[in-house]
Amino acid sequence: MNLFKTAVFRPVMTMMIFVAIMVFGIYSTLNLPIDLFPEIDPPVITVMTSYTGASALEVEQNVTRHLEDQFSTINDLEDISSTSVENFSIVTLEFDWGSNLDEASNNIRDALSRVRDILPEDVDEPMIYRFSSASFPVITLAATADESYPGLRKILDNEIVTPLNRVPGVGTVNIQGGPTREIQINLDPMKMRSYALDINDISSALRNENVIIPAGNISIGKEQYNIRIDTEFRSIEDIGRVVVKNTEQGGIVYLTDIASVDDAVDEDMRIEMVNGQNAITLTVQKQNRANTVEVARSVLTILPELKRNLPADVHIETVVDTSEFIENSISNLSSVLLYAIIFVVLVVWIFLRRWRATFIVALTIPVSLIAAFIYLALTGNTLNLISLSSLSIALGMVVDDAIVVLENISTYIEKGTKPREAALYGTGEVGVAVMATTLTVVAVFFPLTLLTGMTGIWFGQLGMIVVVTVVVSTFAALTLVPMLSSKLLKLETAGISRKKTNFGRKLDNGIENILTKLDLKYKSILNWALIRKKWVVIVSFVLFIGSFFLIPLVGTEFMPEADNGRIAITAELPTGRNSPSAVSTMRKIEEIFEEEVPELRIISSGIGTSTGGMSMGGGSSDPNVIDITATLVKVDERSRSVFEIAEVIRTRLHDIPEIITYSVGTQGGMAGQGPPVVIDVIGNDLQVTEALAMQIRDGLALIDGVRNADLGLGDAQPALQIDFDREKMAMLGLNPGVVGQNVRSKIAGLTATEFKEEGEEFDIIIRYDRSFRESLEDLNNVEILSPAGNYIQLGSFADIREIMVPPTIERKDRERNVQVTADLLGTPLNVVFDEISDYIDNDMDIPSNVEIAFGGDIEQQQEAFGDLFLLLGLSIILVYIVMAAQFESLKDPFIIMFSLPFAFTGVIIALVLTNTKLSVIAFIGAIILVGIVVKNAIVLVDYIQLLRGRGESLFDAIVNAGASRLRPVLMTTLTTILAMFPLAFSTGEGSETWQPMAIAVLGGLIFSTVVTLVLVPVVYAIFHRKKVKKISLLEG
């Protein structure tokens, strides 16, 4: 007994299977969390090492290089790149996708323990960061205040951060900006000399005075006593009263005698402003497995409660709420899906004009979609942009099988067969074709799940969801549809056509007339074409070749840009400035927004090194770079796109004189997206590479549509270099290590110990008073205590000269690298790539020791397109294999495949007409077309075979099969097209991402269907003209 027979004869069992699927599916759906993207765990590990007071060059030489050397031997390592900036070394290790990151982390830890001895002493313990989607802040809050501002950081810490940390799912809450308290001990070098003290003496005195020592316990009688020594500082005054020296004359030197003790704030603090007010920003990160939307929701619900505990002048605003974008995108896509369902049902109704038949077909939609939800729930996935879009793509395909089956059953019923037999025979006739079409779809979509890397995450889920839904829909088409047809469908005799209204009948007849005319028209076209086979083939061939000439008009890009309503600006001020002096510039930029951008919702600016730890994507690290995030209102509430607004801002920023360079970016929504154009100039001589990079930058800037062309290097920063006279030093018994340390303590400061108050710890920092470290002369006068006990001025054995050092040093695969980056406005990536390669090859002279490499989207696109071409080839081969096996023929699949080239012609035409760029997304559209367009030809050819098997002549079989299959072919095509339609033309949030795919599929499908309907029968006739196949009655 075959599948559909069982189903028809056991209706209850069939029903129950689907009820079970629905129940399980609804349960899964209710528990499905939503998110923007599937869990992305890029195999990237970052090692961050802080080396306070060191310039980029020292960081590179003393820290980064050693780390890189050790790391380079780690298994599975694909790329190693690093950035050395003032105070920080950031080494980024990229592993192969799919490698075990826990193991990698352990290997990194081993490497770190080996390298620890080589690193300078002051280097803090390197920190290992595993990059994941959880690294992005879920919510960014900004707190502004007037009179409470000085103590705001602490208030927030207690009233907001601590409670928020208790919210389930919240990972870390970082505070940025605002003053941090520290206890400063400002030394007076004159007094130090008069008491013969050095900075280390003071440091150790402070350390020894601020102790808690458990000294064991003793038993007195029956009692046991702990012995405790506790001399911790209770107040700031305590610190001042520390005795730093007993003089030989018996005097006592207190700390206050040689230094001032200030309860102050960190000098290099980061300044944050939100909507023009001084602010402190809080970024909330989620725990690794937590759900973004849930975390954001619970944080936002608890927030009003927490606000009540704050002083009245403190205001808290939400700067970025990623859950909002997610929810809007998801709801936008849900309505896209809904429209698609409505369209599909409408098409089915128009063609069948029977509510019961329409109901049966429509029923396969929830069944198959719900199967996808079960799959998502079972694999621990979320309902995200990709899964929802996949559903929308699958939607047009899930009804196809049901339509083909039901249409055939209806034909049988109209011939007078009783419903049950009609269901059996109707299904039996097209069962092979239905299986074949499904297998071709699976053959195309399944390989998508084999993709790795970023594209794998995106399209793996798409592939799996389409496979699951389509397989389930075929199962439904072969069981549920015949079973329901046998129960619900009845023969409608023309005369007693039920109690239809007059209008209903007219509509019915009207549509039927149109469809009948269409059938006849198509029949006559087929007749006409079969006589002029040669011409049809020639015209088709010319069309296909002709479309090649359109290819140069198609631009490429990696991923379509999405309007996420966020503008990120970085503006560089002249080097050497301190943070507070930038506030006026920040105000100016904010004023531009006030004047030009009424769509602005919130703007937050910051400058200076962030103090709350380095959170991903937050805060610049240079004291002279302003970073600004502006959030706009929702897409449907404004008429200008974020790209247009960014362009306006760019022209206005040009007018601010103190800004040296600036960039206005519109990305950041999509995980891991950097600037589209990245060109690496790799070579060890920074001067040479920098000059070349500048040339490339200038070349890039000349290309139309290139924005924000910039060097990753930044402008050189002034520095004072101390050159020692080694002979003099040796005679004084000094060495550069000791002296360097000493100078560092006096200028950068030495954290001696900590002061505890109300459970919080504040650093106690000793250094020269500001007035003794303000000029070159002051530096010359820094006094070093020699082993002989003499005070020697630094200037007497060292020369101090001003030099310029690069503020950042980037390295790629252990070689120095200057990066040129740029954003694009409208210009396709391939055009920019061609022009700049041309420029580099012809107008520049690249020395042999310098290598130029393309990174960013260019590299990713080239890699992805290479993969996708392979995938396309694989899909075509797989589709052929599946069809050949199904049809037991080598020739027929070949005929069917004649519909393929025109799908690509259609894609090219659609992309050119809509001015859409060929991105990875559009490319995937072209690949899935392979599975979709052959479906029509399969249905057609299969029926031609069937009719020939029934003894019709070749000509008749082709014409009659065409006439008989026209309606199902049109229906399945129209449902697929209309299901894609909302995806292609939706304008809501996040809609840009899938648009290119929908456009590609629409173009390809429409064009290839039109061609398939004429060309495939003609090609069939050509291939089968010679021998008349002998068909045994018993043959399948």
Next chain:
Amino acid sequence: MMKAIMIIFNQAFSEEVLNVLEELEIRGFTKFNDLQGRGTDKGEPKMGTHTWPALNNAVLCFIPADKADDLLSNLKELNASGVDQGLKAFTWDAAIADF
């Protein structure tokens, strides 16, 4: 006098044919399922294949002559309800073997 009646019909008529037998209280019959065959003149082949998905069933029964007329008239009526489906009956004389 006994008559042998062989009814060969499209499976679609299965229930109806059995109903007719039931109505006439014909208990003795043999039914053959899933038979391949081809109509005499204009009928479609019933091969149970992809090309010709339909199949025939057949009923062979031996009944008294008077009942046979009722049966045949009922079958004629049934055939009229769907001429394209295919239903044919053949009769010949028969006798119950003595042993």
